[in-house]
Amino acid sequence: MERDIFPVVHGVRGKPFYSVRMRASRHGRHLSGAERLIPASRLAAAVTALLRRGVSSPVQQPDRVILRVDPVAPRLLHPLSALPIQTLKVSSPAQGRLLASRLLQASGVAPRAVRRAMRDLRRGAAGGGQCMRGAMLVDAQSGRRLEADPQRGVRVSRVDWDARVERRLVKRLARYGLTHHRLREALALASKVAAAPGMVAELCWSDDPTYTTGYVSTPRLGYVRIAPLKAEGDPLGGRAFFIRAESLSACVAFLERIPCRIVALGSLTPPRTWRA
Numbered sequence: 001m002e003r004d005i006f007p008v009v010h011g012v013r014g015k016p017f018y019s020v021r022m023r024a025s026r027h028g029r030h031l032s033g034a035e036r037l038i039p040a041s042r043l044a045a046a047v048t049a050l051l052r053r054g055v056s057s058p059v060q061q062p063d064r065v066i067l068r069v070d071p072v073a074p075r076l077l078h079p080l081s082a083l084p085i086q087t088l089k090v091s092s093p094a095q096g097r098l099l100a101s102r103l104l105q106a107s108g109v110a111p112r113a114v115r116r117a118m119r120d121l122r123r124g125a126a127g128g129g130q131c132m133r134g135a136m137l138v139d140a141q142s143g144r145r146l147e148a149d150p151q152r153g154v155r156v157s158r159v160d161w162d163a164r165v166e167r168r169l170v171k172r173l174a175r176y177g178l179t180h181h182r183l184r185e186a187l188a189l190a191s192k193v194a195a196a197p198g199m200v201a202e203l204c205w206s207d208d209p210t211y212t213t214g215y216v217s218t219p220r221l222g223y224v225r226i227a228p229l230k231a232e233g234d235p236l237g238g239r240a241f242f243i244r245a246e247s248l249s250a251c252v253a254f255l256e257r258i259p260c261r262i263v264a265l266g267s268l269t270p271p272r273t274w275r276a
């Protein structure tokens with residue numbers, strides 16, 4: 001029994017939860033990372049899955065994989081609803097980025113902040129043509145970057161699906177052929193991000209050269225998938241969190257520290273086509 005291998009953490013009441021984080025790198029360069037927040041009964045399986053993912057990083061063979069496990073008191077779990085999902089199909093990555101810019105501006109992000117973030121993501125937000133390990137924090141008014149370390153950025157962790165809710169989501173998404181694990185992971189992350197203090201909007205596309213769908217999400221619009229938001233073969237991706245600058249420290253503390261569990265689903269709108 002897994003429960004015997006991972007005994008209840010001293011001082012933690014109720015069934016313990018664990019935050020598990022994986023980070024794979026080569027010569028100090030980040031290759032992949034992932035995080036889970038799971039009950040003790042699923043810890044062994046989650047550690048194995050993350051380890052497997054780390055050592056078989058799709059980009060390159062890593063020379064280091066770090067796994068970190070932290071117990072989380074279940075009474076601290078903050079319940080969240082998943083954002084509603086929409087999918088907008090566009091005719092090209094340029095149209096996708098135009099749509100993303102419009103959604104961001106309609107959500108209160110200043111045009112110069114949108115331009116700055118788009119430019120940085122396009123070029124590699126860590127500088128030198130490299131992706132960041134985490135997200136950039138962009139002042140939604142001035143466009144200034146606020147994260148302390150522009151290579152690392154802010155890494156959201158401690159958010160995961162309630163297992164039953166995730167199974168329901170998987171079933172619903174399957175109706176539209178949306179089976180990729182990236183969607184589930186990104187939706188969980190975006191749902192936490194949208195709940196952070198001072199958050200205005202998020203913009204994201206993957207650094208996986210084969211995964212071209214990205215999204216804009218906001219507390220009001222929900223999770224708006226845009227397909228495609230980048231060109232096939234482009235290895236640069238990242239995330240921008242547009243925030244109100246005065247909430248910086250509360251926002252970062254929430255994203256990095258507050259454990260969140262997604263216990264309810266939002267609506268799912270059938271994919272449709274968008275034309276400028």
Ligand code: WAQ
Pocket residue numbers: 033035131132133134135154155156157180182183186189204205206207208211213214215225237238239
């Ligand atoms: N916290 C903050 N930033 C992160 C995190 C995190 N936990 N994980 C990744 N990032 C940043 C980092 O800069 C990555 O380079 C970038 O985001 C992209 O990460 O079909 O798969 O894991 O609805 O490649 C979006 C669309 C997929 C899914 C996004 O991102 C869909 C994706 P990836």
Ligand code: MG
Pocket residue numbers: 033034
């Ligand atoms: Mg990832």
